[in-house]
Each structure stands twice: as C-alpha cells, then as structure tokens.
Amino acid sequence: xxxxxxxxxxxxxxxxxxxxxxxxxxxxxxxxxxxxxxxxxxxxxxxxxxxxxxxxxxxxxxxxxxxxxxxxxxxxxxxxxxxxxxxxxxxxxxxxxxxxxxxxxxxxxxxxxxxxxxxxxxxxxxxxxxxxxxxxxxxxxxxxxxxxxxxxxxxxxxxxxxxxxxxxxxxxxxxxxxxxxxxxxxxxxxxxxxxxxxxxxxxxxxxxxxxxxxxxxxxxxxxxxxxxxxxxxxxxxxxxxxxxxxxxxxxxxxxxxxxxxxxxxxxxxxxxxxxxxxxxxxxxxxxxxxxxxxxxxxxxxxxxxxxxxxxxxxxxxxxxxxxxxxxxxxxxxxxxx
Amino acid sequence: xxxxxxxxxxxxxxxxxxxxxxxxxxxxxxxxxxxxxxxxxxxxxxxxxxxxxxxxxxxxxxxxxxxxxxxxxxxxxxxxxxxxxxxxxxxxxxxxxxxxxxxxxxxxxxxxxxxxxxxxxxxxxxxxxxxxxxxxxxxxxxxxxxxxxxxxxxxxxxxxxxxxxxxxxxxxxxxxxxxxxxxxxxxxxxxxxxxxxxxxxxxxxxxxxxxxxxxxxxxxxxxxxxxxxxxxxxxxxxxxxxxxxxxxxxxxxxxxxxxxxxxxxxxxxxxxxxxxxxxxxxxxxxxxxxxxxxxxxxxxxxxxxxxxxxxxxxxxxxxxxxxxxxxxxxxxxxxxx
Numbered sequence: 001x002x003x004x005x006x007x008x009x010x011x012x013x014x015x016x017x018x019x020x021x022x023x024x025x026x027x028x029x030x031x032x033x034x035x036x037x038x039x040x041x042x043x044x045x046x047x048x049x050x051x052x053x054x055x056x057x058x059x060x061x062x063x064x065x066x067x068x069x070x071x072x073x074x075x076x077x078x079x080x081x082x083x084x085x086x087x088x089x090x091x092x093x094x095x096x097x098x099x100x101x102x103x104x105x106x107x108x109x110x111x112x113x114x115x116x117x118x119x120x121x122x123x124x125x126x127x128x129x130x131x132x133x134x135x136x137x138x139x140x141x142x143x144x145x146x147x148x149x150x151x152x153x154x155x156x157x158x159x160x161x162x163x164x165x166x167x168x169x170x171x172x173x174x175x176x177x178x179x180x181x182x183x184x185x186x187x188x189x190x191x192x193x194x195x196x197x198x199x200x201x202x203x204x205x206x207x208x209x210x211x212x213x214x215x216x217x218x219x220x221x222x223x224x225x226x227x228x229x230x231x232x233x234x235x236x237x238x239x240x241x242x243x244x245x246x247x248x249x250x251x252x253x254x255x256x257x258x259x260x261x262x263x264x265x266x267x268x269x270x271x272x273x274x275x276x277x278x279x280x281x282x283x284x285x286x287x288x289x290x291x292x293x294x295x296x297x298x299x300x301x302x303x304x305x306x307x308x309x310x311x312x313x314x315x316x317x318x319x320x321x322x323x324x325x326x327x328x329x330x331x332x333x334x335x336x337x
Numbered sequence: 338x339x340x341x342x343x344x345x346x347x348x349x350x351x352x353x354x355x356x357x358x359x360x361x362x363x364x365x366x367x368x369x370x371x372x373x374x375x376x377x378x379x380x381x382x383x384x385x386x387x388x389x390x391x392x393x394x395x396x397x398x399x400x401x402x403x404x405x406x407x408x409x410x411x412x413x414x415x416x417x418x419x420x421x422x423x424x425x426x427x428x429x430x431x432x433x434x435x436x437x438x439x440x441x442x443x444x445x446x447x448x449x450x451x452x453x454x455x456x457x458x459x460x461x462x463x464x465x466x467x468x469x470x471x472x473x474x475x476x477x478x479x480x481x482x483x484x485x486x487x488x489x490x491x492x493x494x495x496x497x498x499x500x501x502x503x504x505x506x507x508x509x510x511x512x513x514x515x516x517x518x519x520x521x522x523x524x525x526x527x528x529x530x531x532x533x534x535x536x537x538x539x540x541x542x543x544x545x546x547x548x549x550x551x552x553x554x555x556x557x558x559x560x561x562x563x564x565x566x567x568x569x570x571x572x573x574x575x576x577x578x579x580x581x582x583x584x585x586x587x588x589x590x591x592x593x594x595x596x597x598x599x600x601x602x603x604x605x606x607x608x609x610x611x612x613x614x615x616x617x618x619x620x621x622x623x624x625x626x627x628x629x630x631x632x633x634x635x636x637x638x639x640x641x642x643x644x645x646x647x648x649x650x651x652x653x654x655x656x657x658x659x660x661x662x663x664x665x666x667x668x669x670x671x672x673x674x
Contacts, residue, residue: 010376039347076591078413078454112521113450117415117591129488151466151672172587184449185522191588250509251528254413254454
C-alpha cells in the first residue's frame with residue numbers, strides 16, 4: 001500500500017496511491033489526514049489496504065496522481081528524529097577534520113532531535129536566505145512509526161514501523177561548527193526537511209524490506225547529473241528497530257514519529273573513501289561527503305555547497321525501474337523569490 | 338483570557354477557563370482543540386475572547402474546572418524548543434565543573450530542540466525507569482506562538498506570542514554528560530516535559546507581562562517544602578522575542594510552537610551563588626543548581642536528584658495570591674507503576 005498527502009490544508013488530504021504512482025483515490029472516509037490514520041492505525045490500516053486493493057482493481061473512482069500536488073506524507077509531524085546509522089558517513093566527516101571517531105559510535109547510535117513543525121513539500125523550492133550558510137542536501141531513508149512505548153526492544157520496535165519513505169535532511173554546513181560548539185546540538189543549522197511524495201508500507205516493499213532496512217539504490221542527482229547511487233541496505237550499522245529503540249529509551253514515541261537513517265553512505269570496495277560515480281564509485285548522498293573525499297585526496301574541497309538555481313533530485317526505483325516513493329525534486333531559490 | 342485542554346483524546350478538548358480557575362465553558366463550537374484554535378488564531382482568538390467575557394459574566398453554561406482533568410494546553414505539539422535565557426543558570430552549572438562560559442553566551446541564545454510528541458499531563462506522574470538516571474525538574478516560563486515567518490526580528494516576534502504558560506522541563510542529569518559528548522545535543526537525557534494546566538494570553542496578564550517577559554515569582558515546591566521562589570522578570574538575559582527570532586532564523590515556525598525560557602535563575606544579591614530559601618535566598622528552580630551551589634560552597638553536592646515517591650509542584654500567583662496558570666504537580670513513580 002502506498003499513501004500520500006495532497007497539499008491541501010495544514011495537514012494535507014490523505015489519499016491512497018496506486019502501486020505505479022499514476023492514480024490515487026480519496027481516503028477521506030477512512031481518515032482525513034495521514035496523522036489521523038496513524039493515530040488509529042490498527043483500525044485504519046486494514047481499511048486503507050482494502051481501498052488500495054480496490055484501487056489496483058479499478059473498483060473505485062480514481063484521479064491522476066501528480067507528484068507535484070503532494071506535500072510530504074506528514075506535512076508537519078509531532079516528531080522528527082534523525083539517526084546516523086551509516087557510520088561510514090560520520091567517520092569520513094570526522095576524518096576530514098582530523099578528529100578521531102569514538103569506538104562507541106559503532107555500537108551506540110548518534111541521533112538528533114529535528115524540527116518537525118513545517119516540512120517543505122517534495123516539489124517546493126528550498127528557500128535559502130544566504131548562500132554563505134553552506135546549504136547541503138542529505139539523502140536518507142526514513143520510517144513513520146505507530147505509538148511506541150518507552151523502553152521497547154529493537155526487535156519489538158520493528159513491528160511499529162507503519163510506513164517507509166525517503167528524506168532530504170537539508171543542512172546549513174557553515175552554521176554547524178559554531179552551533180555544535182555551543183554544546184546543545186543542531187538548531188539553526190537544520191532548516192526544514194523534505195520527504196518523498198509517497199510513503200509505502202513495509203509489506204508492499206516485498207524483498208526490498210528485510211524488517212529493519214530498506215534495500216534499494218538511493219539515487220541522488222544534482223542539476224540532472226548523477227551524484228549518488230548508494231545502496232541503502234549496505235553499511236547501515238543500526239537498523240530502524242535499533243534507532244527506534246534508542247529514541248524510545250526514556251520516553252514514549254507518538255504515532256506519526258518519523259525516524260531517519262542519517263545520510264546514506266557506503267564504504268568504497270577498495271577500503272579508501274568513496275569514489276565519484278564518474279570514476280566507477282557509488283557517489284555521495286550529500287555534498288559534505290564529496291568535499292570530505294576531495295579534502296582527503298587533494299587537501300582541500302573544490303565542490304561548492306548548493307547555490308541558488310541548482311536542482312536536487314532524490315528517488316529510488318524498484319527492480320523494474322519504476323519509482324517507488326516518487327521523487328523529491330527541489331530548486332534552491334532566494335528566501336523571498 | 339485563559340485556555341485549557343481537558344484530557345480527552347490525543348489533542349485534548351479546548352475549553353475557556355474563568356480568570357479565577359474555578360469554572361470552564363466548552364469552546365468546541367469555535368475550535369475543537371488548542372492546536373486547531375492556534376492554526377486559525379486570527380479568527381478564533383476574538384471568538385474565544387468573547388466567550389471568555391461571557392464566561393466571566395455568567396452568560397454561558399459552565400462546569401467546575403478541576404486542574405487534574407486538564408492535559409497540557411497542547412498535549413502534543415509540532416515544536417518544543419527550549420532556550421537558556423537565564424544565563425546565570427548556565428554560568429553556575431559550568432562553574433561547578435570548572436568550565437569557563439564563552440562570552441558569546443551573553444549575546445547569542447543557547448537553545449535545544451526538544452521532543453514534543455507526547456507531553457505528560459500536569460497532574461500525571463513522571464514515570465522514571467531508573468533513579469540512577471538522575472531525574473531533575475526544571476521550572477521555566479514558556480510561550481506558544483502563532484505562525485512565525487523565517488528571518489523575523491526579535492521585536493516583531495513578540496507580536497506572535499499567543500499564550501504564556503509554565504513548564505517542567507524534566508531532565509535526566511546523569512545521562513547528559515555522555516549524550517552531549519556525542520556532539521548532537523540532548524535526546525535520551527530529555528524525557529517528556531509537562532506544562533501548566535492553563536495557558537494565558539499576554540493581554541490578560543496585564544502588568545505581569547511587559548511584552549517579552551513574564552514578571553511573577555515562580556514557586557517551586559519539593560515534597561511540599563519551598564525549593565524556589567525566583568523572579569521570572571529578573572536576570573532573563575534574552576526576552577521571548579529574541580528567543581523566537583533565534584528559533585526562526587533559518588526556518589518558519591508553525592503555529593503552536595512552544596518556546597521555553599530555560600530554567601529560571603536569579604543571581605544572588607551578594608554576588609555569590611544563589612542561597613536556599615531557608616537562608617533568605619530565592620532558592621532554585623532545579624536540583625542541579627542546588628547541587629552546583631553545594632559544590633561551590635562545600636566541594637560536593639549533598640542533595641540527591643529526584644527519587645520515586647517525591648512530589649514536585651510548580652506554580653505562580655498573582656498580586657492577590659491567586660494561581661495564574663494552575664499548578665504542575667507530579668509524583669515521581671517507577672515506569673510500570
């Protein structure tokens with residue numbers, strides 16, 4: 001089953017989308033919004049599944065689905081918490097600035113509490129007030145949970161994954177050093193994130209979902225050129241069950257909590273830093289990593305952060321080459337354009 | 338005007354409460370929930386004000402208001418961001434561990450992104466799984482905003498303050514050092530917070546609100562003994578306009594965003610660390626500060642963090658001794674009790 005929120009009202013209008021993303025049918029009789037469906041998931045999920053089957057059979061009225069009409073599956077959420085499950089990414093970033101990574105980072109997930117009150121629609125521009133802030137994309141996998149009780153085990157946490165989606169966790173890299181030095185984590189350095197137009201149940205992902213990890217090639221294009229083709233199922237040190245359990249160690253998580261994987265990043269087969277796609281590598285899911293590898297290899301970065309006029313595209317295809325989640329596709333524009 | 342959310346459903350039921358907190362009237366015809374009212378504040382506020390006036394006149398049906406029936410004004414919120422506006426608190430905590438405080442902390446607000454998906458009702462217990470986590474209260478002032486656009490000025494931000502309330506920002510002190518050392522800020526060290534039963538418009542606070550700061554004695558009792566009587570209008574280095582503008586520097590804030598002041602803390606008149614109430618001082622709004630002062634004066638803390646069976650009470654009275662926001666009153670209990 002695939003769900004989306006059409007960009008109407010603050011919380012969107014819930015629709016069921018066809019597997020091939022060409023059509024949708026209204027789900028308002030089951031739940032008006034995605035949050036309302038998640039709030040009552042035990043009742044709503046079976047009803048939505050039935051509607052999804054009817055949609056595939058052509059047994060209900062449908063309309064053409066346009067990804068540009070979709071907001072994020074949750075246009076605003078009560079919680080967005082982002083892990084750093086691809087520890088290779090963390091290690092590379094630290095290596096570039098000559099900082100050793102604590103061994104505990106391989107066993108204790110790193111996670112930050114993100115802003116969740118005002119996500120940017122997947123086809124809306126990223127409004128960047130100042131290019132000097134060093135705007136970066138971060139392509140990730142995310143999951144939306146049902147209600148999770150405090151103290152849950154990683155294994156049990158996997159059962160609370162309602163939906164899977166893609167993420168663009170926008171970062172302002174040049175604001176990060178000063179902000180993290182203050183000691184309380186990210187705030188201004190993490191502006192509004194975006195999510196794929198469509199969220200998909202683990203069940204309907206079939207073999208692309210193994211219970212705790214998504215197994216796709218995460219495609220990241222910058223200005224219509226391939227930047228990243230990382231494998232999401234590889235090098236993910238912590239699965240989503242572990243990330244959810246980490247988040248729920250000292251408190252409950254409300255239905256509709258979104259947990260991110262952190263920037264997807266694969267080690268290079270040679271053992272060195274990852275190579276660009278043009279050199280036969282899997283590329284990068286953020287520009288910081290491009291710059292890190294440039295720094296390691298050449299002593300200094302040459303690729304700039306995002307500038308006004310550039311376009312970021314994040315998507316993933318199934319074995320047949322069909323888009324699974326739709327695409328996050330965003331132009332970088334000035335604040336008041 | 339005073340508003341509350343009765344503890345019904347995930348988002349509560351919006352009611353208007355009488356100025357003396359003895360009665361309420363249903364506001365469901367205007368907005369079913371506090372979030373719904375804030376989402377449409379320009380229309381809802383005047384209607385709620387009219388209802389409030391009718392309530393005071395006895396011109397509408399009323400029911401007895403019991404604080405224990407109220408959830409937090411927003412039982413869950415799309416954003417909770419907590420500043421450290423009382424820089425004296427930050428300086429004391431750092432002094433105790435021999436760390437100098439950067440001068441910039443007096444001009445650049447410190448703020449962390451908190452979890453907002455599952456607040457604890459003001460009269461519900463704090464479920465503490467492990468006393469060794471070092472559970473602490475933090476008594477604060479908070480404001481709930483309307484929609485705030487990115488890049489707003491501190492002065493203009495003051496106009497976006499819809500409601501004022503009290504906060505208990507629960508902290509797990511013994512989890513903080515390891516978590517902050519990881520570099521991404523608080524997560525597990527900040528379990529669910531609580532808010533006062535009643536939220537109050539700035540206008541109805543009269544002279545107790547100066548546009549950016551609340552001017553009351555913040556009363557904190559531990560096991561029915563006075564712990565803190567700090568003045569919220571004194572030593573607040575950053576007013577709420579400045580805190581909101583800080584939060585909105587790189588992104589919009591959605592209506593219903595809650596911004597906290599950080600632990601209220603006054604300098605001692607003598608210039609030394611604050612004294613306990615029993616010694617003629619204004620006391621403390623958290624136990625960490627008690628322990629810091631003990632460490633400064635005697636070399637080691639003697640007051641333990643919160644233990645199962647203890648009771649915390651946070652409230653503020655007006656000039657006539659009447660409770661303004663109702664009281665946060667919470668027992669500390671084991672997780673599964």
